[in-house]
Amino acid sequence: MPRSGSFFVALCMTAIAASVAALCFLAGGVELGYALAIGFALLLAMVIGHLGALQSGSRQMIEARLADLSRSTGEFGRDMAELSSRLDRFETSMLDRTLAATEPMAEEIGELGALVKQFAETLQVHEAAIVRATAAPAMAPQSQPAAQQPAPQPAYQPVAEPAPRMAPPAPPVPVMQRYGEALRQRLDPVPPAPRRASAPDPTLPDIFAGMTRDDALSIVDEAIAAKRYDLFLQPIVTLPQRKVRWYQASVRLRSADGAVLQPADYRELAEGTGLMPALDAETLARCIQVVRRLTSRNRDVGLVCDLSGASLADAAFSNEMVESLDAARSVAGSLVLSFRHDALRAMSPLDIETLKSLMDYGFRFSLHGVGDLRIEPRDLAEKGFRQVKVPAELMLSRGQDVSLAIHPADLPSLFARYGIELIVDDIESEQMVVDLLDYDVKFGQGVLFSPPRPVRAEVLAGAEPAGIPPTQASAQPTLSRAPRTEPRPDPRPAPQGPQSIGAAALAAGAVPQARDQRRPAGIGQGLRALIRDRS
Structure with a gap:
């Protein structure tokens, strides 16, 4: 057409x-x-x-x-x-519903795992006690030669050997995670050598010069039990503006005579004897209180709280810490938990799982006490670490043999790729600041900016953290230079033969009980109540 x-x-x-x-x-x-x-x-x-x-x-x-x-x-x-x-x-919506539906199940699985572990440890204790009880009759005739026994032998024998009567074993004490090594040290089957009253320990810090290790430990134990400790804050500033971005929290103990114990003075003693969980529980409660006070005035300022890796290894403390921080999720963006480099390397898979649980609540971690730069940023980022504190001397080593895996000038950019902030500690002079700015360092800490200062009493007066009341301690040695003239009596009974860890726990149930007396109220009570209800 x-x-x-x-x-x-x-x-x-x-x-x-x-x-x-x-x-x-x-x-x-x-x-x-x-x-x-x-x-x-x-x-x-x-x-x-x-x-x-x-x-x-x-x-x-x-x-x-x-x-x-x-x-x-x-x-x-x-x-x-x-x-x-x-x-x-x-x-x-589906992810939220799935998490809401599976969260109770995951909690139940975690509780069941703890119960299974507790049951296995208790079973080991009972088996060790039964082995000792059955082996005692066979060892009795060899332990007492007939030539050295007096004539009325039958009258003496029942008193010296009560074990063959197969009495029911005592109720097992709650054996906490990783207390085996502590029990071995405290209940060594080899009789300890007689203590010398006038032999001071040269490996102790200078503040304990002239004392034995037991005297120094008594001072630390008494200070923690009496709650004589102060919280100190030191600012972490931005470079070169020097604007406060974080505060570093640390705890200093006070002895009965008023001497101040720095963390480097008491940490090794407290970690080796199980005293750190009690102190860290109080420290964490105070840090939560302080960070709430800080964020009420300035949301851009946070708090870094130092915790011990030995406390994290304590199962009761870890459970209570997770519960406490779960209730304090509102401060997750402003509170950072800090651990030492050597403690991170010694963490077990269970400790890493505890950190991942805190990561799910929004909390992040900091690494301090770095002794070398053999650090894998990817591994740190996966574990939730967002800060790494490196000493200024290590950063400014200028080619000295400090076990370098990377040049210090490349550290800031390397950490930044994984979302980790590099903080240089122990800055003491302006020349250090100039040298660090050449390395593009963004954060610094040290006495050049401000020394650690104690938290005012009115800041902590609002709510006293939960803890044990000060006990009526007996006379404890003070930080005097005169050595002790008489040895400390050992209240533990002398071991009668080779013992396993579980048998040692049964034979000396006072060890964990004494630890519980030093631990703040509430630590481990939820777990013990759960075990009692379900056993």
Whole structure:
């Protein structure tokens, strides 16, 4: 049809041109050549006008179709965006429902794991006690030669050997995680050598010079039991602006005579004897209180709280810490838990799982006490560490042999790739600051900016952290330079033969009980109550 229409239009235009040429020749008296030229010019004009009209119509039609296509594409894009948002909301709601449905089950599985471990340890204790009880009759005839026994032998024998009567074993004491090594040290089957009253321990810190290790331990134990400790804060500032970004919290003990014990003075003694969980429980409670006070005034300032790796290894402390920080999720963005480098390397898989539980609550961790730069940032980031504190002397070693795995100038950029902030500690001079700025260090800490300062009493007056009341301790040695003149009596009974860990726990149930007396109230009570209810 369009083709026939085009033929008809061309025919009409030819007829019109021929008619005009004929009229010009016949009626107008124009010569034949001029009349034909006029007709051809008219035909050409009509053809050009017709083609222009056709192109204009085609252009308008194409533009209309393009507009319709653009409109349809926009509507399709909006529909796809709406569908994507609905899918996101659906995935989020399904994930929340799944977590809400599986969280009680995960908690039950964790509790069952703790109960199974407790049952295995208790079973080991009973088996060791039964082995000792059954082996005692066979060892009795060899332990007493007949030539050295007096004549009334039958009257003496029942008193010396009560074990063969197979009395029921005493109730097992709750053996906490990793207390085996402590029991071996405290209940070594080899009789200890007689103690020398006037032999001081040269490996103790200078503040304990002239004392034995037992005297120093008594001072630390008495200070923790009496809750004589102060919380000190030292700022961590940005470089070069020197604006306070964090506060480093540390605890200093006070002895009975007023001497101040730095963390380096008491930490080794307290960690080796199980005193750190009690102190760290109080420290964590006070840090939560302080960080709430800080964030109420400035949301940009946080707190770094030092904890001991030995406390994290205590199962009761770990459970109570997870519960306490779960209730304090509101300060997760402003409270950072700090651990020493050597403690991180010694952490067991159970300790790492505890850190991951705290990561799920939003808490992050800091690493301090770095002795070398053999650090894997990827591994730290996966464990939740967001800060690494490196001493200034180690950063500015300038090629000395300090076991470098990477040049210190590359550390800030390397840590930044994994979201870890590098903090340089122990800055004492302006020259150190200038050198560290060349390394692009963003955070610094040291006496150059401010020494550690104690927290004011009114800050902690609002809510005293839960803990044990100060006990009526007996006379303890003070930090005097005069050595003890008489040995400390050993209240433990002398071991009668080889003992396993479980048998030692049964034979000396006072060891964990004494630890519980030093631990703040609430630590481990939830776990023990759960065990009692389900056993």
